[in-house]
Amino acid sequence: MTPNHTPRWSRVPSENDAATVRSNEIDEELKKGRLTIRPKxxxxxxxxxxxxxxxxxxxxxxxxxGYDTPEREELGTVIQTSLISAIRLILEGSASISDDPTMQLPLALSSFLQATDLCSDTTTSSEQDQPLLADTIQELLAVPLIKQVIEASPQFQADSSLQYMMGAIPRIMAPRYTPTDIDILRCKFAPAPPIVEILFxxxxxxxxxxxxxxxxxxxxxxxxxxxxxxxxxxxxxxxxxxxxxxxxxxxxxxxxxxxxxxxxxxxxxxxxxxxxxxxxxxxxxxxxxxxxxxxxxxxxxxxxxxxxxxxxxxxxxxxxxxxxxxxxxxxxxxxxxxxxxxxxxxxxxxxxxxxxxxxxxxxxxx
CATH class of the missing domain: 3.40.50.300 (P-loop containing nucleotide triphosphate hydrolases)
Structure with a gap:
């Protein structure tokens, strides 16, 4: 990946609305009293x-x-983006707790925001920024206040997908990350479309x-x-x-x-x-x-x-x-x-x- 290209993990995939379109089409067919789309x-x-x-x-x-290489790369993008979004939610949760007297949180937060801003910059980012972001995330999670927020969060305790991602930050944020079968099964993605068809x-x-x-x-x-x-x-x-x-x-x-x-x-x-x-x-x-x-x-x-x-x-x-x-x-x-x-x-x-x-x-x- 060259410095002039956007890192895979910083891109947000476009929403697939094919299932919604198909659902609307079937509604129209039902109104006409006939159905032309149906798996054999x-x-x-x-x-x-x-x-x-x-x-x-x-x-x-x-x-x-199975999942081919392009599909795994796209899922890798989603997993990395989800991990960063989860970190931001944890930071929002820390805002409801009193200020950190050691000033560790402001420093760690500033470092995290700088790293994410740097890696999102299409003109200056590179694959070397991903290890930097991984290190920054781990430093942030080591702050006592952030640990307190995580331990007090019922959502985190109940979200096995988030726990899994937190335990694999260096690997997930590595350059050219490709998710394994276990990653695909354990990580949570965006809600599936209302109708999903898959060839068995x-x-x-x-x-x-x-x-x-x-x-x-x-x-x-x-x-x-x-x-x-x-x-x-x-x-x-x-x-x-x-x-x-x-x-x-x-x-x-x-x-x-x-x-x-x-x-x-x-x-x-x-x-x-x-x-x-x-x-x-x-x-x-x-x-x-x-x-x-x-x-x-x-x-x-x-x-x-x-x-x-x-x-x-x-x-x-x-x-x-x-x-x-x-x-x-x-x-x-x-x-x-x-x-x-x-x-x-x-x-x-x-x-x-x-x-x-x-x-x-x-x-x-x-």
């Missing part, structure tokens, strides 16, 4: 907030075609070749319900459930109430199964974040959120209870002739996901 063979992916749809889609892409074309598994489109629909503002009738020819549905949120609630606009997250997922799954036009032949329910679920059970008993549960306060038993609840919902709507399969996994674990995806492929082909 596809699997529909559903899941509520925090269920891990984005990570699942990345795992599918890694397992299928994994390596052939003996007599089980597969070449289909995975269509993911985000659940917000009624968008997912609008698309349900358009997915009537899906070969199968994949529904993601975040087990680790068993003790949390989310707002339900239909009933204007706070609902337990797993119960909300049950309601969403029920609404999909009850759509008369959905003719899918197989349902796959993936209970995600099983590792976090097992860890949290040691602190928050499952019965606190599901008092009707009478089993042991152990991850496998509690997960089996959730599985049975979903299976009952699946059978209620007269779909006993269809197949349902369930898996407990961790979408961040590449080894587990390879096994899960392979089993899904075999199941879909059968």
């Amino acid at each position: 063979r596809f699997v529909a992916l559903f899941g509520g907030p925090g269920a891990g749809r984005s990570t699942f889609l990345r795992q599918v892409k890694l397992y299928s075609s 074309k994994p390596p052939p598994l003996n007599e089980y070749p597969m070449n289909a489109t995975l269509v993911s629909v985000r659940r917000d503002n009624g968008l997912q319900r609008k698309w349900l009738n358009l997915l009537d020819e899906a070969e199968a549905i994949i529904f993601l459930v975040d087990l680790s949120r068993y003790d949390q609630t989310e707002y339900c606009s239909e009933t204007d109430e706070q609902l337990n997250c797993i119960r909300a997922a049950m309601r969403e799954f029920e609404s999909i199964c009850s759509v008369p036009l959905m003719r899918f032949q197989s349902a796959i329910v993936i209970f995600n974040k099983f590792d976090l679920f097992a860890e949290k059970l040691t602190r928050i008993p499952f019965t606190e959120c599901f008092p009707e549960y009478t089993g042991a306060n152990e991850a496998t038993a509690a997960a089996e209870y959730c599985i049975q609840r979903f299976q009952v919902l699946y059978c209620v709507f007269g779909v006993r002739q269809r197949d349902i399969r369930t898996w407990c996994t961790n979408s961040l674990d590449a080894d587990q996901m390879r096994v899960t995806l392979r089993e899904i492929i075999v199941r879909l082909r059968l």
Whole structure:
């Protein structure tokens, strides 16, 4: 990279609104009573907030075609920009705390702002500025006041992506940084478009070749319900459930109430199964974040959120209870002739996901 070029990490990628355009086009087709845009063979992916749809889609892409060099470079740009934005948010949080008596913060803040301004200057910046910025960020994070802000921030404690990036600053801010598979899975990017389509074309598994489109629909503002009738020819549905949120609630606009997250997922799954036009032949329910679920059970008993549960306060038993609840919902709507399969996994674990995806492929082909 020459000094006259903008560093990759300082460029902000343009927003991709192709999904929004397509959604508007389909609205027009619905008004005319016809639909001309539809994948020939596809699997529909559903899941509520925090269920891990984005990570699942990345795992599918890694397992299928993978990310080529230009795609990784673009993701590297996003990761580096996200890291700098996170630092700025931390600095904003420090403004609510009393002045640092040691004057370390003003000096570190000044150094950070100078480094970011220097690296953003298209006429003077170079790749040599990135190690300078990495050193400056680490010096800033070493200031006691900044440490205090980070330790007191519930958002930081709950954001595993930010924690991951903070632990890899020298590597992420290095010149010509290219994200690894783990970086792609662990780092948080901008919210995905409402509709995401990805080619599900994994390596052939003996007599089980597969070449289909995975269509993911985000659940917000009624968008997912609008698309349900358009997915009537899906070969199968994949529904993601975040087990680790068993003790949390989310707002339900239909009933204007706070609902337990797993119960909300049950309601969403029920609404999909009850759509008369959905003719899918197989349902796959993936209970995600099983590792976090097992860890949290040691602190928050499952019965606190599901008092009707009478089993042991152990991850496998509690997960089996959730599985049975979903299976009952699946059978209620007269779909006993269809197949349902369930898996407990961790979408961040590449080894587990390879096994899960392979089993899904075999199941879909059968």
